[in-house]
Amino acid sequence: MNQLQTLRGMADQLPMGINGWQQLEAIGREHMRRACVAEIRTPLLEATELFARGIGAATDVVGKEMYTFIDRGERSCTLRPEGTAGVVRAAIQNGLLSQGPQKLWYSGAMFRYERPQAGRMRQFHQLGLEFLGFNEPRSDVEAIVIAWDLLMDLGLKELKLELNSLGSKEDRLNYRNQLVNWLEQHQNQLDPDSQERLQTNPLRILDSKNPNTQELLKTAPDLLAALCPESLERFEQVQQGLTALQIPYQLNPRLVRGLDYYGHTAFEITSSALGAQATVCGGGRYNGLVEQLGGAPTACIGWAMGLERLVLLMQNQSSTTAAAPDLYVISQGEKAEAIAINAARELRQKGHRVELDHSGAGFAKQMKRALKSAAPLALLIGEAEASSGQLQLKNLQTNSSELVELHQLLSFFSPTR
Incomplete structure (x- = not known):
């Protein structure tokens, strides 16, 4: 097929x-x-x-x-x-x-x-x-x-x-008559589209993209003069x-x-x-x-x-830039994934851009995707973090990490931080 x-x-x-x-x-x-x-x-x-x-x-x-x-x-x-x-x-x-x-x-x-x-x-x-x-x-x-x-x-x-x-309408009618009279004298020099427009819409000939017609029109009557x-x-x-x-x-x-x-x-x-x-x-x-x-x-x-x-x-002109996430969330394990989606939701409700990795891949592969996303921060949640309630927040620009409680996570994205 x-x-x-x-x-x-x-x-x-x-x-x-x-x-x-x-x-x-x-x-x-x-x-x-x-x-x-x-x-x-x-x-x-x-x-x-x-x-x-x-x-x-x-x-x-x-x-x-x-x-x-x-x-x-x-x-x-x-x-x-x-x-x-x-x-x-x-x-x-x-x-x-x-x-x-x-x-x-x-x-x-x-x-x-x-x-x-x-x-x-x-x-x-x-x-x-x-x-x-x-x-x-x-x-x-x-x-x-x-x-x-x-x-x-x-x-x-x-x-x-x-x-x-x-x-005005009267100006255009006056000019149209002048233009048609002039174009009829040069009809054989016009391109085919312009020859057709001469009978239907002669003013459009002025807008012709044909270079030979444009050169010819340099000596045509001037609209402003009419x-x-x-x-x-x-x-x-x-x-x-x-x-x-x-x-x-x-x-x-x-x-x-x-x-x-x-x-x-x-x-x-x-x-x-x-x-x-x-x-x-x-x-x-x-x-x-x-x-x-x-x-x-x-x-x-x-x-x-x-x-x-x-x-x-x-x-x-490079005047468009891709919008990177504020945070990339990495998780592995059933309990960790439940915490991850909850954390992502809370941050999104506060107006933050959060990318949630659903791949289930190992931390190394998820981290590669986090770096590719251009997010400044990554949140890492594994079995240990899910059990302790302390999540690993990694700065992807400095490669430094710190542990944060789930309920403290929002403060890391406040305007004062």
Whole structure:
């Protein structure tokens, strides 16, 4: 019988590598708590129409990458490919927006049928933030600040914030006409994907990864030049806010969000620590999405981070450390093992990390495992210790030992010791 394997693009997170995930999740949660951003959890499975309307039927995500199927109720269902649409749907459905502006965050698995690569699998995980009902430029600044400070707190290096403005709906329509006219004159020089996007979503051509297309676009019309005075003033306020907070950024006029509901601020935070420059956070203002999904017109801004890529960066930069036990408990013999599990339980109830060896091996083999665990202390309980009630506490760093009574054990882990 063949051994079963994970599906391509799906990955197990094994115990030896899970510490980076836990650190990342804990730091992310703490930053959201400090910023008074409330957590929201939405289903992995949604109606396909949510993403067709929310992301756009003409996008690669909807057209080529979604995991979609018909369920037993003859409904078209999709594993979520991103988090924003589900959060907005939940806010509309549950009346959150009638309670005032909402600052929300989410974390969880997403699914896209893409070519697997380092830091991006077909099942991947995102941490995202959504500000619903906020229109002032300073809300753009706050959203970016939360992302920037979180990434800095993770110990990531070589970060770069790229910033652009997509302007108002009228600005984008004006620019779109200019861009399409220019692209049609150079259509035969575009890569195949860009030629297809010319008919469906021409702004996305600006985000092409094809080097020849990027070289060609250097002479394309400038998006910022198409912005009206009001849009330029708004963008200037965002830049001033970031400058005041000493967050470095650079303008990138090719940075776009090619969906109709995006406008004004668009940004990405990248890192070159993985070699080629890679996006670790992307976001923007999407004032049209709530209305597009059936709600009232609502100003929104949000971002998402890919957790696999962040964990990889943290590992490469040695910003994750394995959590060692406070104590490794070694025992041999029935009576000793009963004392060992009781001692481990009492210490765990007091908040200490205790590793209990269940191998039944000799003391020498158990001691090797204790040293490998990096615990500073080991508790040794054999027949003699079980009979006398005096347990051997061994300092694995100095190799010194002392006898302690079971009832005195907790005092060796008090903050004053």
